[in-house]
Amino acid sequence: xxxxxxxxxxxxxxxxxxxxxxxxxxxxxxxxxxxxxxxxxxxxxxxxxxxxxxxxxxxxxxxxxxxxxxxxxxxxxxxxxxxxxxxxxxxxxxxxxxxxxxxxxxxxxxxxxxxxxxxxxxxxxxxxxxxxxxxxxxxxxxxxxxxxxxxxxxxxxxxxxxxxxxxxxxxxxxxx
DNA sequence: GTCACCTTAGAAG
DNA sequence: CTTCTAAGGTGAC
Numbered sequence: 001x002x003x004x005x006x007x008x009x010x011x012x013x014x015x016x017x018x019x020x021x022x023x024x025x026x027x028x029x030x031x032x033x034x035x036x037x038x039x040x041x042x043x044x045x046x047x048x049x050x051x052x053x054x055x056x057x058x059x060x061x062x063x064x065x066x067x068x069x070x071x072x073x074x075x076x077x078x079x080x081x082x083x084x085x086x087x088x089x090x091x092x093x094x095x096x097x098x099x100x101x102x103x104x105x106x107x108x109x110x111x112x113x114x115x116x117x118x119x120x121x122x123x124x125x126x127x128x129x130x131x132x133x134x135x136x137x138x139x140x141x142x143x144x145x146x147x148x149x150x151x152x153x154x155x156x157x158x159x160x161x162x163x164x165x166x167x168x169x170x171x172x173x174x175x176x
Numbered sequence: 177g178t179c180a181c182c183t184t185a186g187a188a189g
Numbered sequence: 190c191t192t193c194t195a196a197g198g199t200g201a202c
Contacts, residue, residue: 095198114183118197129198131182136199150183157182165182 005091025061029086032138078171080108099133106147109172135159
């Protein structure tokens with residue numbers, strides 16, 4: 001089943017040592033987080049974008065964004081985020097949300113396989129669908145899709161680019 | 177309707 | 190080892 005989707009109200013940059021992420025907020029919370037598009041060239045353009053600076057930003061969103069910045073930097077350093085901003089998963093299916101909720105339970109520094117995740121949500125046959133849900137995760141890094149590996153400790157795939165997956169795992173001290 | 181996807185256990189060469 | 194098969198959920202076309 002698909003819940004009704006909320007419009008994305010505000011788009012804000014999050015500057016980190018790994019590049020500039022882009023956070024999308026709805027009235028209900030953080031709706032999406034994008035990996036940096038470019039390593040160098042896009043910075044100025046992104047920072048200068050009108051939606052990112054200048055206009056009035058609703059107070060709740062300012063608070064969520066402060067949290068997102070802190071939590072993202074902490075996560076990129078391989079540490080455990082204490083608490084997350086509210087995540088707006090409206091518009092996503094129940095199946096996807098259950099997969100993402102399950103991923104949030106994976107402790108920092110540990111991994112699960114797609115198969116284990118499928119079992120934990122009570123759909124042991126939906127292994128490939130779990131892979132699909134991981135790829136559809138709108139909030140990578142914070143919802144740790146990178147901690148999901150293929151069976152036998154193999155890396156598996158990653159829509160954001162396998163080097164990101166390797167890097168995130170390495171930051172948490174996970175070796176393959 | 178058809179296809180491509182962050183999968184996987186099993187069977188066969 | 191490699192290659193093939195079949196099975197789920199979902200969005201793009």
